[in-house]
Amino acid sequence: MALSSSASYELRGMRLRDHRIQVPLDPAAPGGEQITVFAREIADAAIPASAELPWLLYLQGGPGGRGIRPLALGGWLKEATASFRVLMLDQRGTGLSTPASRQSLALRGDAAAQAEYLSRFRADAIVADAEALRRELAGGPWSIYGQSFGGFCALTYLSQAPEGLREVLVTGGLAPLSGSADRVYRGTFGRVRARNAEYFGWYPQDRAIVTRIIEHLRGVDERLPTGERLTPERFQMVGNFLGGNTRVDGLHYLLEDAFEPTPAGERLSDAFLEQVAGQVSRAANPLYAVLHESIYAQDGATAWSAWRMLAENPDFAPDAPEPLLTGEMVYPWYFDQDPALRPLKEVAELLAARTGWPALYDVGRLARNTVPVAAAVYSDDIYVDRDLSLETAAAVAGLQVWETDEFHHDGITDDGEAIFARLLSMVRGT
Template identity: 30%
Template sequence: MTIRPPRHRRTARRLRTALAGAAAGALLAGLAALPAHARGGAPEPLGTAAGTWGHAHYEPGPCPRTADPTPGLDDARCGTLTVPEDRSRPTGRTIALAVAVVPAEAHRPAPDPIVWLAGGPGDDANSEIGLALAGGLNRDRDLIFMSQRGTYSADPALTCPNIDAFNARALNLVWGAPSTGALHVEATRACRDRLTGLGADLGAYNSTESAADYADLRRALGIREWNVFGISYGTDLALLYQRLHPEGLRSVGIDGVLPPSLASGAVTWKAAREGFDGIFAACAAQPECDGRYPDLKGTFERLVVELEAHPVTTEVAVPGHPDPVEVVLDGGVLVNWLTFASHLAAGVPRSLDELAHGNPQRIAEQWAGGKLAPQAVGRLSHGLAYGVFCSEWTPFETEADVLRAGQQAFPSFPASVQAQAPGLAWLHDDCRAWDVPAAPGSVRDVTVSDIPTLVLSGGFDSQTAPSSGPYAARTLSRSTVVTVPYVAHVVFADSPCAQSVTRSFFDTPTAPDLACLACLEPPAFEIAP
């Protein structure tokens, strides 16, 4: 847990040309381009042989750089996939995508590996290796991780540390003030100018190109058949990949579902409503929580209105920062805080109650800690994030759509709060500054498929909405739909049951074991003395 007009016709022509070029390259390459270990004889370990498919080339080499120590990389087989930055110009500039193959724990792994599609957009898959291993996903299969174009371990890495730094400095600014938005857009424009000055074609960083990167990777590695597992934005990419490149797909798992046909700033309001209501209802169902924090939903909505009219300023201590940090809480900050605090649902009622009684410390500490954590600076690829948001999302909605969605989800909120999508404040202004061509409307087509698909959602998911999973599954004829109660966005990260279901699915995609779902219990909410 992760939004100008015209130019549509020019972009459509360009992407049609890109897709045609990629198909032609694949036909010309043929089987002769597969790596040596795919042509017969004793197979070499996956990821150890060079391979070419069309204009894409895989070369074994050092493991990718990661911002933190990453479990699994010591034993991984690594390399680089080199692809055209823009497939409509296959002989033009190339980019390098870092690949890591983490071996299965089993002595004789299944022949079909799992490829991991990271979230964001803009997160680096190689930084999520620990998450996959913690869930035992490599028990019986090799796991493949590749940095999506523009992400931290790719070359170029289209990160924007100046935007991250602004988000940290903005802690003492009123979130909903127009001046704060203007400063954010200024930081966005500065990063865009820096990246284009380095030669990046920002219009080439999008889901269609990323899906083609994975299709090329499978063939360059000589894999006949594999499985896909995508989380958060990776579900958007997985569904697009499933539609555009179904060949070689044994099964697909998606967790924290964001279908391309729904992806927008407006849909985040629906997600917030569903996720928040899940937490409020779980508290109300427990006599102790309900007795100590009655009408939690009403308390939250009242606080948003009050804080937007009269923001609260406080100072908090943040680990790693010697001086106190000043934090301003307004209505928009409270909405954004709860969107991500759903991962800490057990403490939400107490935090809101303390705020209602004049103590904003817990919420301010969590809000500031998230913005000032080392993981929040210099790691997200804003180049890919805005490439997706500004070509695939904002051209297909208006700012009025976002406001209207906010009004429908939370009618009592002030318009200044309703106008800013949770987690995506100032998105339309940022996209005007980013200035990339709109994608063709087909990028938002519904995926219709009979490939076995596991569709996972969390009952507390306030980022992509529990209802989005069943929505996507309507056109996936062999899908298994699972909503894990009491868990926030990306259930694989927090739920041992979800991990068990996922492993079972990849073993038997048409009949996963769902027995653990019957034993799940709601969280024990913190009760203040």
């Protein structure tokens, strides 16, 4: 495996260095097709490079999210770089790694070929990529920090290659180790329902505004800046705001000036439609939609699990009397309504129907785990269910849990320094 690295350079108090490595598309076939994986080393420029601090690999949320591009040291990254060199990974298919988008996937051939290619983009392959980087950069074991889907990858890492790990930190990312995706969505629909109730309790006037917008969209052709019609169900995706601590209040500001008068009557404002477009488009991270349910697939087909579970939760249906806002669930109509996803519709259908997925977790090995692990579990997390998280925590030997209702899924954006410091202290017993 060939590793190439740039010279170091500085940006606003950070010392950066870029690394690229060639890895096999299929980790089980090392002599087969190769792809590029990119990672950026981030260190505090005030600490001499000669100090050779230990490595911390950051595993980003997702799937389909590139590594963070910080403009300065702050939050958890500031805390981490006080004692680590942080490696910010662009998981395969994202960022500066070999891309996987509607443009590049077309080079693979037909939808079946594209789906087969993307079946190699789950946590097991991401861990194999990380191990290739570790062997080249660190040699010995390193520390890892997984946020959200990054925590899922951390569990796979503990299953596949625990010898490469010194310690593991996880925030909002303990995946269920067994069962179908259906149990995930049965849990998260309930959490999202409770979060809707909490939000509309704070802002009761917003309940009427949301209902009014949805009723308006049923009868009026409103267009997003990208040209397609905004539908009621797509508008419901703004419920993603509900997953945050301070971000949740941004929903109120979005809704407060949704309508404005026009000669044709009240219409949704351009400013509102522009903001909504940023919430409901997957142009920046198409793999999130295409691969989302596959991160829960252990053997059988996911078969559009969230869409099927929606039938058990009719208060989320867009034709309900007062429809609730949704969370991160991915539905098949995404691939009709989002221009960035339309070319991938057949690919998504094939992946939803795919069976024979390999296991992502070795339950026996996790039960014998000896790597120190500490995980923050957020009691009211609408994306990663608290009950399923605690079930997983109990199945991993030595895993220490810090459960808190102080934060939601994006807690590290609110007080990342304190959260990181607490988890690091837990794994080190200090």
